[in-house]
Amino acid sequence: MTQLDFIYNRKSIRQFQKQGVPRTGILAMIQAATYAPSPKHQQNWHFVVLQNREKIQELARIVYDSHKEIGRLAKNEQDFKRHMSVINYYTSFKYAPVVILVYGCEYKMIEYKIMQENNASQEILNMLMSPQSAAQAIGAAVENFLLAASELGYGTCYMTGPTHAKIKIEAAIDFAKPGYELMSMISLGVAADNTPPQPSRKPLETTVTFLDE
Numbered sequence: 697m698t699q700l701d702f703i704y705n706r707k708s709i710r711q712f713q714k715q716g717v718p719r720t721g722i723l724a725m726i727q728a729a730t731y732a733p734s735p736k737h738q739q740n741w742h743f744v745v746l747q748n749r750e751k752i753q754e755l756a757r758i759v760y761d762s763h764k765e766i767g768r769l770a771k772n773e774q775d776f777k778r779h780m781s782v783i784n785y786y787t788s789f790k791y792a793p794v795v796i797l798v799y800g801c802e803y804k805m806i807e808y809k810i811m812q813e814n815n816a817s818q819e820i821l822n823m824l825m826s827p828q829s830a831a832q833a834i835g836a837a838v839e840n841f842l843l844a845a846s847e848l849g850y851g852t853c854y855m856t857g858p859t860h861a862k863i864k865i866e867a868a869i870d871f872a873k874p875g876y877e878l879m880s881m882i883s884l885g886v887a888a889d890n891t892p893p894q895p896s897r898k899p900l901e902t903t904v905t906f907l908d909e
């Protein structure tokens with residue numbers, strides 16, 4: 697047991713038991729998510745909770761169809777098949793009793809606006825935007841959610857794969873928040889028995905560089 701077990705115990709879960717998650721638990725996880733850092737504390741996120749089994753299945757069908765439609769752009773059957781080979785990775789949320797749709801809005805960077813008004817080059821504007829701070833904040837919030845869920849005994853999977861169908865998903869769930877778009881989804885529930893082990897990590901020494909040593 698180490699102090700950091702709450703991190704090491706988490707793994708992505710793609711198979712779930714049937715039972716749901718109590719509302720208080722879901723709210724506790726979302727509250728944890730909102731304690732993530734965000735650029736200039738803009739808290740550029742919104743969480744939509746979906747628990748309707750039929751609706752979750754419908755979303756999985758939408759993602760499947762959208763993925764297939766995109767795949768039709770492939771120039772040959774072999775590439776189409778390769779494209780379709782990842783479909784289970786994008787639709788596994790259909791096994792979860794709860795799906796959290798994570799919406800995000802733009803990070804309003806004051807210096808971007810100032811430089812834009814001062815006719816800064818596109819190169820400068822792109823450089824200001826390159827950290828994609830809004831998306832980074834969503835990532836931080838989602839990770840908080842996943843760790844909280846894991847601590848509370850639930851399994852999760854962080855998913856961005858299904859978001860290519862975000863327009864159709866938005867229409868299907870009949871939810872829209874002006875200025876916000878679907879950034880990621882989280883499958884949530886009690887993990888099924890015997891889920892695959894956590895994948896191993898790259899060796900630490902290949903992942904870190906200490907300067908000045």
Ligand SMILES: Cc1cc2nc3c(=O)[nH]c(=O)nc-3n(C[C@H](O)[C@H](O)[C@H](O)COP(=O)(O)O)c2cc1C
Pocket residue numbers: 706707708709710784785786788853854855856857858894895
């Ligand atoms: C930004 C992001 C997007 C991801 N999208 C998907 C996804 O669409 N489908 C999926 O099954 N897993 C997705 N994952 C989960 C990764 O596959 C998983 O975290 C990785 O394989 C490491 O496994 P672990 O989470 O069990 O440690 C995503 C993870 C991140 C951080």
